[in-house]
Each structure stands twice: as C-alpha cells, then as structure tokens.
Amino acid sequence: MHTALFAEHALLPSGWARDLLLQWDGAGRLTGVQTGVSAPAGVARARGPVLPGMPNLHSHAFQRALSGLTEYRDQAQDNFWSWRSLMYRFAARLSPEQLEAIATWLYVQMLEAGYTSVCEFHYLHHDTDGRPYADDATLAQGLLRAAQNTGIGMTLLPVLYQSSGFGGTPPHAEQRRFILSNEHMLRLLQQLQPQCLAQHARLGLAPHSLRAVPPDSLREALAGLAALDASAPVHIHIAEQTAEVEACLAWSGQRPVQWLLEHAEVNAHWCLVHATHMDAGEYQQAARSGAVAGLCPTTEANLGDGIFDFPLWRAHGGAWGVGSDSHICVDPAEDLLMLEYSQRLARRQRNVAADANQPQVAEALWLGALAGGAQASGRPIQGLAVGQQADFVVLDAQHVALQDLPPSQMLASHLFASSRSSTVASVWCAGRQRVQAGRHALHDSAARAFTLARQQLLKD
Ligand code: NGQ
Ligand code: ZN
Numbered sequence: 001m002h003t004a005l006f007a008e009h010a011l012l013p014s015g016w017a018r019d020l021l022l023q024w025d026g027a028g029r030l031t032g033v034q035t036g037v038s039a040p041a042g043v044a045r046a047r048g049p050v051l052p053g054m055p056n057l058h059s060h061a062f063q064r065a066l067s068g069l070t071e072y073r074d075q076a077q078d079n080f081w082s083w084r085s086l087m088y089r090f091a092a093r094l095s096p097e098q099l100e101a102i103a104t105w106l107y108v109q110m111l112e113a114g115y116t117s118v119c120e121f122h123y124l125h126h127d128t129d130g131r132p133y134a135d136d137a138t139l140a141q142g143l144l145r146a147a148q149n150t151g152i153g154m155t156l157l158p159v160l161y162q163s164s165g166f167g168g169t170p171p172h173a174e175q176r177r178f179i180l181s182n183e184h185m186l187r188l189l190q191q192l193q194p195q196c197l198a199q200h201a202r203l204g205l206a207p208h209s210l211r212a213v214p215p216d217s218l219r220e221a222l223a224g225l226a227a228l229d230a231s232a233p234v235h236i237h238i239a240e241q242t243a244e245v246e247a248c249l250a251w252s253g254q255r256p257v258q259w260l261l262e263h264a265e266v267n268a269h270w271c272l273v274h275a276t277h278m279d280a281g282e283y284q285q286a287a288r289s290g291a292v293a294g295l296c297p298t299t300e301a302n303l304g305d306g307i308f309d310f311p312l313w314r315a316h317g318g319a320w321g322v323g324s325d326s327h328i329c330v331d332p333a334e335d336l337l338m339l340e341y342s343q344r345l346a347r348r349q350r351n352v353a354a355d356a357n358q359p360q361v362a363e364a365l366w367l368g369a370l371a372g373g374a375q376a377s378g379r380p381i382q383g384l385a386v387g388q389q390a391d392f393v394v395l396d397a398q399h400v401a402l403q404d405l406p407p408s409q410m411l412a413s414h415l416f417a418s419s420r421s422s423t424v425a426s427v428w429c430a431g432r433q434r435v436q437a438g439r440h441a442l443h444d445s446a447a448r449a450f451t452l453a454r455q456q457l458l459k460d
Contacts, residue, residue, distance in 0.1 A: 013052075022050070046394045051366060051392060058294045081243070104450070148199050150446075233271065295339060
C-alpha cells in the first residue's frame, strides 16, 4: 500500500507549490507535506497537478435515480413544488436495497469526479407505508455501507421532519416516511454513533427546514444533539424558495434566516443550505455567525430557486461550499462553474469569484469550496496539510485540455474548458487510491445495480 506520493505541482491552502512529497500514516492522515524536494526513488509519481479532494456538503442520495426524469412540462407552470410532488412519488416506493444500490453508484460517480466526502441529508427513515422498520437505522445503514464500500468519506445527517408547514401543520401523507419524534431521533443518533465512529464517519443532525420542524422541537432536538456531541454539524434547508420566505413572514413576521438567527445559536457548526433569499441584513448576520452557506448551484438552477448573492456573502467574510443535492449533476467542477456563471449572468461581469488576493477564479472557487465544505462536514479534510486526511485528486497533465499549461491554467481548464470529469486521473481518500485512470473499481458493477434499481422503481 502506498503511503507517499511525489507531485510536481499541488494546490496547498496557500496556493500552488512545486516538487512535493506527500506522506501519510496508516490511518490515512497526512504526516508530511514537503515542498521543493527531488523525487525520491521508489515513490509513486502523480500524473499531473494534485488538488485537495472536494467535500460535497449536501446530498439526498436517492434523488440520483430521478435525475433527468423530471425535465418535461407537467402543468402550465412547473416549479419547485411540482418537482417536489414527482420526487415524493418516487421516494414513496424506494426499498432499502434500491437505496443502497443508488447510493453506491452515486458515490462512485462522486469519487470519479473529485468529491472525496459527502454530507448525506438523509430523510427517508421508515418503510413505504410510513411504519418504522424493525431496525430504525435500516436505510441509514445502507448509506453507511455505500460509503464504506466505495471509500468516500461521510457525514451522516439524519433528518428531523415533523410538520408540513410553518406553525406545525400536520405532515402530508407523502411525507410519512420522513417523520420522527425528537425522542425517536435521539435514539437513532445514539444507535448510529458507534458505527459512524468505527468507519470515521461524522454524525450530525439536519432539521429539514423551518417548515418541517416547529420551534419547540427545534430547540429540544438541538439540546439533545449538543449533549451527544457539542460540535456535531447541524444542517438545515433555508430560504430556498420565495414562497417559503413569504410563508415564514406570514407566520412569524420574520424572514426565515432572520428567524433562525434569532431563535437558535447558529455558529460555525451550522450549514445553511441554499440561503438563496436573504435581505442585506441577513447576508451580514448569517455570514458573521460563522455558518457555512451550502450552495447547490446546478440543483438550484434546475429547480428554479433564484441566485445567491455570492459577492455580498464574501464581502462579509461568509464561508461557503458546494453540494450536488438532487444530483442533477455530480461534479464539483461543474457546480463551481455554474456558481461563477450565474454570477456573471446576473451582474454582466467576468471573474466574479476572484479578488485582489486571489485573481485566479478557479483557485478561488476550489479553495473556497474546500474550506467551507470541510467545515460543514465536521471532518479533518481541510486540504493538503499535515494532520488532515490524505484526500486528493490528481489531474491528467497529458489530457489535451491541460497539456503543457502551468498548474493554475490546468485547474482553470479543468473547470472551464474541459468536459470536467474527463481530466481526473486518480482520486485518493484517506490515503487509499479509489479511482485509477478515471475509474472506480466498482464502476461497472455499481452502474449495473443502479440501472436495475431504477428500472424496478419506474416499473411499479
Ligand atoms: C428535499 N430538496 O428535501 O429533497 C428538498 C425538497 C423541500 C431541495 N430543497 C423538499 N432541493 O424542501 O420541502
Ligand atoms: Zn436538500
């Protein structure tokens, strides 16, 4: 087994460095990041520039099997909510075996594209009729196994879902698989904790949204989580749609982010997923809370959410990362591209994510998303530095899109001018090579199991 790699170029938190020796221990933690060394004999040599592996901060694994299948007109004006109805119909049928097959293929795709860890915002808890499985963790176990078998790092976020709208309105029948009481949730977390520890997964909690969790319940669940693990990640969907903002205003007189900041101790352990619709005060206060903005640019585009004000968030020093969410696209390069392009289109400017300190857009995007993604994951995956996990992506310097370019331009070409994933040569997680020559070892078998599961799901 390898425990070292030599690279001509690697992207460190401080920028590009030359002639590096990366070394790690048996647990997959980096023990050495030396620069300016000559290639030692007997040490493997990277085929191109080395990037820190990207954390994916928001995933609903099961939705991968639905991606591409809702791109037709279903009513006079399709929107987020009509998509959600189709998604609910799909979610209602899923079996534990199907979920595991879908997640396994999804994680293979993530790894092949350069995501080395994933935050699973997991809300399918019960059987198709809404009754608890004999083992409450049945579906969660499938996700943990999929992570274990593919080698991707995981932050598991069981979702609290109790109401269909603000003010504690009762859940709808289509939401029956999601519903857990606080007590039940805390039992589930306690049950999952040892297994997560054993496979170096982090366990957190995801109140689904302010629509789905009434105030008292939110307070109580957060206290229960804190008793279990005071620094556990907390993720919540918030202000993704203007209808949610309006409903929150009607209910409380406050906008969702404003309400949350006033009623919960939002801090650096939090990830505010989407946070698309904030006013100027919310941008400022949410950024200053230390929470990560969980941006999901291709899903937000696909669902017609709106455009996050990225420069304003950055002006307040806000942390941010990217997630593939509904998995309409599974590629960090493509989500970063979408993020930058949405800003260019809205502002009629170029190179929006760059600034005076970091004029290279692709570098600003990759390092920014890495820092926030790692923070939201609650795992030691902050990039190529001693003590962090050896999670990295090697690009193929011989690829036509990259050949003979300096490393900055290789990364820029990977994001902006290639077919993105095609330039990934190999991917390593916790010091183990999981993707070789662009392929995961499970690529073929996982793809077959996925298509079979999808076929079954679409049949009945
Ligand atoms: C979800 N997805 O939980 O899968 C949500 C839709 C909702 C996104 N927000 C459901 N992208 O927000 O009610
Ligand atoms: Zn989501």
